Amino acid sequence: MRWTALCLTAMCASAVAMPPYANELMLPAGGVRPSLPKVARGQFIGVACANIELVTSDAIRVVMYFAANEAPGYRGVLATDMKVTSGTVHVRVPNTPDIAQHTMLVKVYYVDAAGRHMCDAGKVRIV
Secondary structure, eight states: OHHHHHHHHHHHHHHHHSOTTTEEEEETTTTTOOOOOOOOOTEEEEEEETTGGGSSSGGEEEEEEEOOOOOSSSSEEEEEOEEETTTEEEOOOOOGGGGTTTTEEEEEEETTEEEEEEEEEEEEOOO
C-alpha cells in the first residue's frame, strides 16, 4: 500500500513538472515543409525565430490567418497563451470553434531595438 501511494505521488509530481508544451508540434521559421502538419485546438505549437529570446513576451504577437477562401467572417485569430524559450515561441492553438477543419497561416511578429520582425511558420491544418 505504501509503495502504491509513493508511486502515485511520484507520478503526480512528474505530471505537474512537465512543461505545458510537451506534445507540441515544432514549426520551423520559413514555413518550408513537405506536408501539411495537423494540430488540434488547445495543442501547443513551437515556432523557431531568430533572436526572439531577446525580447519580452509583451513585444510578441502570434497570429493565425485563415488560408485563402476559408475565412468564416474574420481574417485571423490572435493566439495569446504563449511562452518564449531560447529561440522558440511556444503558443497554444486557440480553442475557437470556427478554426476547426481549416488551414491556417501561422506568423509571429515581434519588435526589438532593431525594429519590427516577422517569422513565417507556414501552414497548419486545425483538426
